Amino acid sequence: MLDPFIPHVFAYRDFYQSHPLAFLMGLFSFVLALGSVFLFGLSLFFHRMQRRQAQARLALETRLSPLIVACLFQHQAPERVWESVPRGQEKAFVEMLYRYQQRLKGSVNQKLQTLAEPYLVLLARQLGHSQPEMRAQALKILATFQEQSYLSALARALLDPSPLVVTIAFQALTQSHIVGYHREILAALPRVENLSLNYLASLLVRKGTILSPGLRLLFADPAAPIHLRGVAAKTLLLLNDLAAVDVALAIIQSEAAADICVPALKLLEKLSPRDLSSQILPLWHSRDFAVRAYALRALARLGRQTQLPLLLTGLNDSSPWVVRQAAQALNELRQKSLWPAELEADFALTEQLNAILGQA
Numbered sequence: 001m002l003d004p005f006i007p008h009v010f011a012y013r014d015f016y017q018s019h020p021l022a023f024l025m026g027l028f029s030f031v032l033a034l035g036s037v038f039l040f041g042l043s044l045f046f047h048r049m050q051r052r053q054a055q056a057r058l059a060l061e062t063r064l065s066p067l068i069v070a071c072l073f074q075h076q077a078p079e080r081v082w083e084s085v086p087r088g089q090e091k092a093f094v095e096m097l098y099r100y101q102q103r104l105k106g107s108v109n110q111k112l113q114t115l116a117e118p119y120l121v122l123l124a125r126q127l128g129h130s131q132p133e134m135r136a137q138a139l140k141i142l143a144t145f146q147e148q149s150y151l152s153a154l155a156r157a158l159l160d161p162s163p164l165v166v167t168i169a170f171q172a173l174t175q176s177h178i179v180g181y182h183r184e185i186l187a188a189l190p191r192v193e194n195l196s197l198n199y200l201a202s203l204l205v206r207k208g209t210i211l212s213p214g215l216r217l218l219f220a221d222p223a224a225p226i227h228l229r230g231v232a233a234k235t236l237l238l239l240n241d242l243a244a245v246d247v248a249l250a251i252i253q254s255e256a257a258a259d260i261c262v263p264a265l266k267l268l269e270k271l272s273p274r275d276l277s278s279q280i281l282p283l284w285h286s287r288d289f290a291v292r293a294y295a296l297r298a299l300a301r302l303g304r305q306t307q308l309p310l311l312l313t314g315l316n317d318s319s320p321w322v323v324r325q326a327a328q329a330l331n332e333l334r335q336k337s338l339w340p341a342e343l344e345a346d347f348a349l350t351e352q353l354n355a356i357l358g359q360a
Helices: 003-018 020-073 078-082 090-103 108-128 132-157 163-173 182-187 197-220 226-238 244-254 258-271 277-285 289-314 320-335 347-357
Strands: none
Touching: 020 078, 020 090, 020 108, 078 108, 090 108, 090 132, 108 132, 132 163, 163 182, 182 197, 197 226, 197 244, 226 244, 226 258, 244 258, 244 277, 258 277, 258 289, 277 289, 289 320, 320 347
16 A cells, blocks of 8 residues: 555655755745644634633623623612523623622622622632633632632732732732731732832832831831832831831931932931931932932921022032922022022022923
């Protein structure tokens, strides 16, 4: 049976021996074409699968939406909805309820929680899924509908290898009504370091002053990441934590990096109950324009008119940002009638300030 193919085999062998490069190029082209066909078929398969899933989801919503609306707003019993959920579609049903919850407010959310409750145990099994997106989605829905029952799962999720899962758990546990887990939240900060400083501070401040001692330790720790120390400083500022003033003062006296001195100066400017001008003044000579600018702001607020000569010097700084900060501080003093008479009569200075502030 193989006799007809034997000449072809020898022909390919002879061709390979006489033209090895051309043979390999042809073989590579064949494999490449075969791979392209395989990838096309695979993409077509996934496209059809996603299309079927979308159609199934649409059919489920078309079937159940009227029943859900009747349960939420017309006092229909939830059993009527439950008995209409197709077997195998429980997870899709809970995800559908979650989308409703994102759009609705008030007492109807309690009814949505009641509708979802029988299926949350099934969803909890997804917390061990190999795909982080599946774990994250399950965690988000569980935290929405029954967070008190899954607080320990949320705390464990702070150690998840996926940053997405950790972020969802962190957002849930930092809500103001969640009691406890303060140490876990602070310990998880390095794992959410990719979030913006302001956003992290807005999450932490919801927990209130219970986090203040730990945040002060983080703020004062020179070995901690600068970004997280900045988060701690911002949160302490939002919490009006007066005990953080001494921490900030120690930082500007012992460290020179702008990334930590600037948050410390912001905190001193806003929270210090006493004039710390003599301690802040050395930072006015920093090589970093940002440090000079925020030192000037702090000096202007804490020292007020006693810092007028320094503010006037700031108008000649090499940094336009420092110049603008000096002009703003001088303008605020002028508006509060804290200028001496000789400056009030200095029309050239007034025109200079107006020109600087008018550039923004």
